[in-house]
Amino acid sequence: MKEVAANFNAKGLENSVQEHWRTNDTYATVKQHRSSGKPFFFVDGPPYTTGTIHLGTAWNKILKDSILRYHRMNGRHVIDRAGYDMHGLPIEVKVEQALGFKSKKDIEKYGIKKFIGQCREFAIRNKLLMDDQFINLGVWLDFPGAYKTVMPEYIEAAWWTLARAEEKGMLERGHRVVNWCPRCETAIADAEVEYADENDPSVFVKFPLKGRANEFLVIWTTTPWTLPANVAVAVAKDFEYAKVLAIKDDKETLLWIAEPLVKAVLRKGRCKDYAILETKKGADLVGWVYESPLASCVPLQREIAHKVLAADFVALENTGMVHIAPGHGWDDFVLGTKEGLPIVCPVDGAGKFKEEAGCFAGQFVRDSNENVLVALGDHLFAKETVTHRYGHCWRCKTPIIFRATSQWFLKISEMRDLMLKEVEKVIWYPEWAGSARFYDWIKDARDWCISRQRYWGIPIPVWVCPKCDAYRVIGTIAELEERSGKPLADPHRPYVDDITIPCTCGGTMKRVEDIFDVWFDSAVASWATLGFPGKTADFENLWPADFITEGQDQTRGWFYSQLGASTIAFGKAPYKSVCMHGFALDAEGKKMSKSLGNVVTPEEVIAKVGADVLRLYILSSSAPWDDLKFNWEGVGTINRAANILWNVYRFPVPYMILDKFEPANTGGIWDDAYIRAHLKQMPDEDQFIISRINTVAATVDAAIKECQLHRATRELINFILEDLSRWYVQLVRERMWIEGESESKHFAYETIYYVMRRLIGLLAPVCPHITEEIYSNLRCKNDPASVHLLDWNKGEPALMDGSLEQAVGIVRSFDEACANARQTGKRKLRWPVSEVVVVTDSEPVRDAIGRRLNVVCKDRANAKTVRVVMGRWERIGWKAEPIMKALGRGFGKNSFAVKTLIEGADGNLLKAEIGAGRTVKLGEGDAVFDIGDEHVTFAEQLPPEVFSAPMPDATVYVDVQLTPELEAEGYAREVIRRINEMRKQLDLAVEDFIIADAAVADERICALIQGTWRAGIMDEVRARELAIHNTGAAAKTYDMVKDWDVEGVAMTIGIAKVI
């Protein structure tokens, strides 16, 4: 054991511990140690390689690390491969920005090979940066061996999964409407659409009915640019539609509008007057035909037979008639497919109109809105602007459009029931994350569009024959090489694009150009991380995962994508339990964002208080699934708690070193045999703290099992602060100061050693650095090399003593009440009191204070005696207090005299008589009055110099009356304290001796101290000589001379070190 630094320096401590781990490869040792244990298969949700982690990412890994460390200590062989998500649009967009690109054409010009190279480099560089940041948090995952979505064997896992989908008929090549980003020129998944406010036109348009002059259907839209693709109008079968004669600018028009909406629509069209001519059910309108108002300038529109249909999604809003463009809307598309409408989409990938759009050709759709409105001419009935939520591309923030294109889909809608069934089998923390949130999300799941028209991603392994249109899904690299007869250098684009396969029809199959949605990459992580399908042994033994934990945003992300892919590939959920955690918000509960300037980074927290405090703060602040409001004050509080832990650890070390203490051990390995054998002989406070740490261990264990890290950490912090620092250490200090051999001191050493060892074991998963540092100093010579090699201890019932813990609880209440009463009586704790009396009816209070822990009580109260009185304490008297209102009624003008009589009467007598139901005669001669129950109340009257304070089920009375003996001791203690203060100022060592001189101005006090306390003082301050005298100042030869005012008595004290 070595001396411990006085100041808790988290940063320095963590650096040296990390260095120690590195040089000794402690992580590998720990894994090796558990390698034969029962496997615990954890899958790391791969963070996207953006380069910097934020507080939420840190939280995520801290949670994972703490839970995994717990399982390792419990003997589990933890599969803890880290993962990184390294493909996808976000990286492409970053690289595009760096290269100054504006569109896909720039990439093609630059060369896909070079572009991919840049993306790869960017991802790898960031991955390395992130490794370091995670390691600085003290996270122990396998980072060097991390799975990366760019690895060939990982890509193969995705290919293999798609081949399974094809095998099961779950893969579909479809012409469908998808979310489309016109900047990135690709389809994007529902999961990639972000919603934000956007200003758009809100227009009402008249569609002329065929063969009915001056008669129109009125529709409403916020996307005028979709009108060139209009093919139909939908109505609701059951709505009433009105034919309205509308008068505007003295011109009459016949309009069809849902009847309840007529008034509102016509007001928007600024019609002076109108009349409803007739109404018809929506069903009666079905089959009507109309012409496009854009027919003259859009050639495409001239070929379309526009008609009215019924649809159930039509709502009674706007005009009650919905413009249908199956090429530009999901509902429209579904309806169009059902009704056999032409799916027209005159818009290209960049969001520009094609030739068939006539006068709009070449225009960007969102920019063409105004032109469309102009082209509508008189058919534009009304125009306003609305602000509404509109979808945007998650990466480049461009407003998305809907576009009908040829894409690849996984038929999630057909898997839905199976997925729901699987969700129910998973254990969710908290329960509602699965049963409510995730369940609801899957209930509405649609088919998953997995194809993207981009470059940096896993190529979709589908080869199509241009001759016969047959396609083949390739499941492995080997299969591809075999079928193509060519080696594959790199499974990425553009390398894989060059590989062709001969088709059975004699044609040459070429790969479709698409890559996978990046969410599909991570979806296969649970088997890809095991090397499957390349290697099968681990997969067969371990899969599905025992545990995963991610943020609540992953409900629609990774929890979902994994479940989808796994259900398709294996028909079951890829995880057995899931913990959903919250988000890191700022102190106001707002999202941290660069634009708000409220971002706190893990680095800055670590720089101030270290990773362990950050870990402890995050885990203790809120339940994992609640959002965390980051708060620096909270961090400071936890830092203080860590500092107290450090002080508690440090406090006994110098004494142990002085005494060359070695905890009882067997062959250099520590165990608790000594504690078990001697427990019953040990002082109560030792038994108590031993019991407590075991009780705490049981609580902590139960909490971690349920992912209740907040309960576990709060319990530990509470133990350190309340039980250990504020209670046990205070009691045990004097035993540490005993010089020479002492059983009591030895018990204290063994106890505190035991408690520290148990405590750091419990704390190790959460604070891996501090506990390692403490452990390295405490461990016996053959103990395991690291705290992280220790076995978890979940509390020994044999060492728990519930009744003792209860008794100590009572004594602590007593302790507080004493301090309270002393404060009222203005008697400092340093001054002894003769007696403390506890009055109670409670037997547990009597047993704790009066019997079992009486010695502790005397010590804590600094009292010569502490005794318990059941029922009543005879020194408590009663004081009678007159009730003036009643006296006035009863005695009229004599009231004042009666008041004086009552106040002067013996309260105790009065209470006894009246309490017995009698009246009492007070007064003399003519003035005698009968006093009854209604005239008085009684207040407790304490004896002089006795002060009271309440505690649960009892009242504590402290008698602060001084006797000469008590006074002598009090002053002696004052002198001791001042001499010790001076020793400290002189920076003397604990074992140094001094000579001292005290000149006390008050003759009586001087005599008091001199009389019985000279030897006691000398002993306490380690003085070889001590002169106490009434007059004269201390000689100048002292190292330090100081004037003191002790409770109004002037003293001049001098001390000098004996050399």
Add this chain to the structure above:
RNA sequence: GGGCCCGUAGCAUAGCCCGGUGGUGCGCCCGGCUGAUAACCGGGAGGUCAUGUGUUCGAAUCACAUCGGGCCCA
């Protein structure tokens, strides 16, 4: 527009499932302690339990609505 979570003193939280005087920590003020000491301990002040309505003898707790925050969706 829909789903889920959250809203308790200046700040952070417990209690809510299973209704019965609202605890704790930080900060603040006052006092104590002084061989853990740029630590530590005691006391005090500070609350419309987001708002409103309902159920009930009784609501922070149950129900409904509204407002605010977060995540997810349309």
